[in-house]
Amino acid sequence: MTTTDTVSAAAPPADPPPQPLTTRDGIPLKVSLMRALRREKMRAMLLIAPLLLFILLTFAAPIADMLFRSVENGIVSNTLPRTVEALADWDETSGEAPGEPVFAALHADLLIATEKKTHTRLGSRLNYEASGMSSLFRKTGRRAGRMDEAEPFKAQFIDIDDKWGEIDTWQVLKTFSPPLTSGYFLNAVDMELTPGGIEMKPESERVYLFLFARTLFLSLTIMGCCLLLGYPVAYLLAALPARTSNLLMILVLLPFWTSLLVRTSAWKVLLQQQGVINDFLVWTGIVSDAGRLVMINNQTGTIIAMTHILLPFMILPLYSVMKTISPSYVRAAKSLGATDWTAFWRVYFPQTVPGIGAGSILVFILSIGYYITPELVGGTSGIFISNRIAYHISSSLNWGLAAALGVLLLAAVLLLFYVYDKIVGIDNVKLG
Amino acid sequence: MTFKTLLLASAATAMMTTGASAIDLTIVSWGGAYSNSQNEAYHKPYMAENPDVNIINDESSNEAVAKLRAMNEAGNLTWDLVDVLASDAIRLCDEGLAMEIDHDEMLAPAPDGTPASQDFGDLIVSDCYIPQIVYSTTFGYRTDVAAWNGKEPDDICDVFDLETFPGKRALEKRPINNMEWALLCDGVAKEDVYDVLETEEGVNRALAKLGTIKDQTVWWSAGAETPQLLADGEVVMGSTYNGRLFSLIEEQDQPVKMLWDAQVFDLDGWIVPAGLPKERLDAVMEYLRFATDTQRLADQAKYISYGPARESSAPLVGKHAELGIDMAPHMPTDPNNAKNTFLFNYEWWADYRDDLDARFQAWLAS
Numbered sequence: 001m002t003t004t005d006t007v008s009a010a011a012p013p014a015d016p017p018p019q020p021l022t023t024r025d026g027i028p029l030k031v032s033l034m035r036a037l038r039r040e041k042m043r044a045m046l047l048i049a050p051l052l053l054f055i056l057l058t059f060a061a062p063i064a065d066m067l068f069r070s071v072e073n074g075i076v077s078n079t080l081p082r083t084v085e086a087l088a089d090w091d092e093t094s095g096e097a098p099g100e101p102v103f104a105a106l107h108a109d110l111l112i113a114t115e116k117k118t119h120t121r122l123g124s125r126l127n128y129e130a131s132g133m134s135s136l137f138r139k140t141g142r143r144a145g146r147m148d149e150a151e152p153f154k155a156q157f158i159d160i161d162d163k164w165g166e167i168d169t170w171q172v173l174k175t176f177s178p179p180l181t182s183g184y185f186l187n188a189v190d191m192e193l194t195p196g197g198i199e200m201k202p203e204s205e206r207v208y209l210f211l212f213a214r215t216l217f218l219s220l221t222i223m224g225c226c227l228l229l230g231y232p233v234a235y236l237l238a239a240l241p242a243r244t245s246n247l248l249m250i251l252v253l254l255p256f257w258t259s260l261l262v263r264t265s266a267w268k269v270l271l272q273q274q275g276v277i278n279d280f281l282v283w284t285g286i287v288s289d290a291g292r293l294v295m296i297n298n299q300t301g302t303i304i305a306m307t308h309i310l311l312p313f314m315i316l317p318l319y320s321v322m323k324t325i326s327p328s329y330v331r332a333a334k335s336l337g338a339t340d341w342t343a344f345w346r347v348y349f350p351q352t353v354p355g356i357g358a359g360s361i362l363v364f365i366l367s368i369g370y371y372i373t374p375e376l377v378g379g380t381s382g383i384f385i386s387n388r389i390a391y392h393i394s395s396s397l398n399w400g401l402a403a404a405l406g407v408l409l410l411a412a413v414l415l416l417f418y419v420y421d422k423i424v425g426i427d428n429v430k431l432g
Numbered sequence: 433m434t435f436k437t438l439l440l441a442s443a444a445t446a447m448m449t450t451g452a453s454a455i456d457l458t459i460v461s462w463g464g465a466y467s468n469s470q471n472e473a474y475h476k477p478y479m480a481e482n483p484d485v486n487i488i489n490d491e492s493s494n495e496a497v498a499k500l501r502a503m504n505e506a507g508n509l510t511w512d513l514v515d516v517l518a519s520d521a522i523r524l525c526d527e528g529l530a531m532e533i534d535h536d537e538m539l540a541p542a543p544d545g546t547p548a549s550q551d552f553g554d555l556i557v558s559d560c561y562i563p564q565i566v567y568s569t570t571f572g573y574r575t576d577v578a579a580w581n582g583k584e585p586d587d588i589c590d591v592f593d594l595e596t597f598p599g600k601r602a603l604e605k606r607p608i609n610n611m612e613w614a615l616l617c618d619g620v621a622k623e624d625v626y627d628v629l630e631t632e633e634g635v636n637r638a639l640a641k642l643g644t645i646k647d648q649t650v651w652w653s654a655g656a657e658t659p660q661l662l663a664d665g666e667v668v669m670g671s672t673y674n675g676r677l678f679s680l681i682e683e684q685d686q687p688v689k690m691l692w693d694a695q696v697f698d699l700d701g702w703i704v705p706a707g708l709p710k711e712r713l714d715a716v717m718e719y720l721r722f723a724t725d726t727q728r729l730a731d732q733a734k735y736i737s738y739g740p741a742r743e744s745s746a747p748l749v750g751k752h753a754e755l756g757i758d759m760a761p762h763m764p765t766d767p768n769n770a771k772n773t774f775l776f777n778y779e780w781w782a783d784y785r786d787d788l789d790a791r792f793q794a795w796l797a798s
Contacts, residue, residue: 117528118528120525120526120527120528121526121527121528123526124523124526124527124782127782127783127786128786131783131784131786131787132783132784133783134526134782134783135779135782135783138526204791204794204795205790205791205794206794207790207793207794207797210797211797214797272664272666273600273666274664274665274666275664297650297651375653379650379651380605380651380796380797381797383797388793393498394494394495394497394498395497395498396785396786396789397497397498397501397523397527398786399501
């Protein structure tokens with residue numbers, strides 16, 4: 001203490017004005033050092049460049065592209081550029097369908113669109129927003145070429161389909177004409193874009209918020225079940241002598257290596273009402289033949305099957321952490337007078353927290369995006385949001401909505417990750 | 433097999449694929465018994481006649497719509513011919529992903545000279561579509577249910593009658609077909625079904641009717657589920673494709689019978705992806721002309737109980753290739769089975785599918 005005091009007290013007046021350190025050829029040392037380091041860094045970058053490029057091209061870019069679809073809506077203005085321009089002057093609150101210039105523009109646009117066969121594509125896009133658009137465009141496209149150019153177009157369009165005279169049709173067209181739309185995101189949270197602004201959908205059509213909540217709830221439940229069942233198993237694995245624990249380890253790993261579909265189907269055989277478990281319960285007289293338990297095609301089925309499938313993802317990180325905990329800590333605690341419970345809870349358990357964290361994150365993130373098992377055993381009350389995403393990707397082709405749902409799911413996971421980091425700390429996670 | 437033989441074998445296959453055959457055709461279908469029937473009826477005879485063509489089977493039809501769109505966007509078309517349902521064909525045609533077909537020009541006429549477009553008739557539901565088979569979604573029921581006191585369902589509305597026919601039902605996890613059946617049994621006349629379903633009250637009515645059996649229903653998403661549920665006794669009646677029920681009843685000999693009432697006709701057929709290069713397109717068209725002629729369509733019925741889509745094929749339908757039973761009475765198009773069929777409205781569903789699906793899923797989840 002005293003020496004530093006004297007040094008700091010004595011140093012300032014003795015110090016000459018600071019001279020920048022230079023190398024022998026006059027370049028400041030800092031610059032020279034940076035140069036050398038940059039070269040090193042460049043070399044390191046070049047080494048990892050192939051992998052980085054590969055990841056960017058095959059992983060990051062497709063995800064970014066998919067995410068962008070959740071707001072992208074160029075199709076209306078690309079297919080009907082003149083109509084969109086003419087519609088800008090139309091007042092959608094006027095209560096009247098647009099006038100002749102808009103219909104003339106629509107005719108010109110449709111002639112080109114039918115040539116390129118893009119009008120039906122636009123129809124199926126707009127059909128996501130209002131039923132009937134798909135056939136309206138298909139029908140109109142077939143007859144657009146046969147219109148009489150000398151006559152007023154408005155009457156001819158209305159003649160093809162009354163919908164062209166209805167204000168709703170034009171409101172949809174105008175609402176969805178900008179190249180970017182919030183429509184998909186609103187849809188993904190059970191809202192809709194109407195001419196009057198953003199509104200909640202009618203009660204009977206709301207499904208996504210509910211499914212998001214259920215996905216989170218079920219994933220947390222599955223995570224909890226995995227932890228409850230996995231912790232003792234991991235403890236046994238770590239505590240038993242090598243010979244027995246190896247045998248146990250195989251019992252954990254064998255199902256892990258078995259196909260997901262096989263395991264899910266096996267649960268079907270076990271859990272169904274005419275299945276093994278129910279037959280056994282009826283045979284022992286615990287339940288009556290009429291009162292067979294319903295354990296599948298509902299949430300119970302999803303929870304049981306997914307807990308089984310994801311259990312190894314909990315056990316393995318837990319095991320690898322427990323393996324490193326020296327038994328002498330617990331022994332020391334006991335020798336100092338701790339009861340079994342205190343020794344476990346105050347000494348052993350805190351040391352396993354990194355394993356619990358890792359296992360829980362793994363199980364939670366895996367289960368939040370699962371869809372095969374819920375689809376097979378979940379019935380109607382046990383399906384996840386990912387089942388709807390899969391439906392919109394592969395069946396309804398509404399990729400914009402699927403992308404919006406995906407973005408929300410990703411955002412929810414990131415948010416939970418952040419909260420987890422604040423509470424537990426991400427440094428406290430050990431993945432083996 | 434040792435490593436050496438494996439190496440030799442793969443070298444031999446590599447030589448065969450590059451050397452002997454001039455052209456590979458990738459044909460996409462559903463897999464299972466259905467692909468098998470196409471393989472026996474179309475692919476094998478065609479390859480025998482044209483040794484320079486090699487047909488590769490891809491079993492991705494259930495995700496064909498999404499994959500075709502992805503291929504189109506990536507500009508890398510790897511499929512030459514795709515087997516899809518009619519509703520998917522309409523969708524693909526609308527999206528510009530399927531090529532428009534001139535049926536009379538591109539397909540063989542019937543043996544008596546009737547042009548193809550007339551031979552297929554109304555079944556050409558889209559300009560891009562070449563129908564192959566007619567199937568129907570219908571109900572199967574177990575014949576050994578004690579609680580039914582010897583009665584057997586013979587009316588579609590028995591599905592909604594929990595008093596006479598107690599037990600669990602299996603229905604498909606989507607609005608199509610279910611909504612129509614519900615309205616029919618709620619007293620709506622057949623020809624008014626779609627008009628009623630277009631209104632808010634109509635949808636509510638259909639859902640309310642389905643609601644009467646909701647807690648007694650297992651909802652399926654794959655066609656193989658109902659046969660399995662029936663065989664396990666997990667449900668007492670359930671809807672599925674008639675070919676699945678045929679194999680459950682005739683091939684696996686289960687105590688199950690078919691309920692031919694208000695069954696819904698649907699189609700399966702080919703589409704040609706838009707944008708094939710000239711050489712591949714020519715090869716596909718050559719194949720299609722062969723595979724969709726009158727005899728070939730009739731041949732397929734030997735292996736699976738789906739009716740040929742050409743009118744001229746119907747008289748040529750023979751016996752099952754292995755069981756040796758007459759196939760005609762098992763066809764959905766047989767007059768005895770088709771006494772009271774329901775005509776599915778593709779155009780209507782193309783318009784209302786998205787909306788009704790949202791309603792239906794919200795209803796299911798609640």
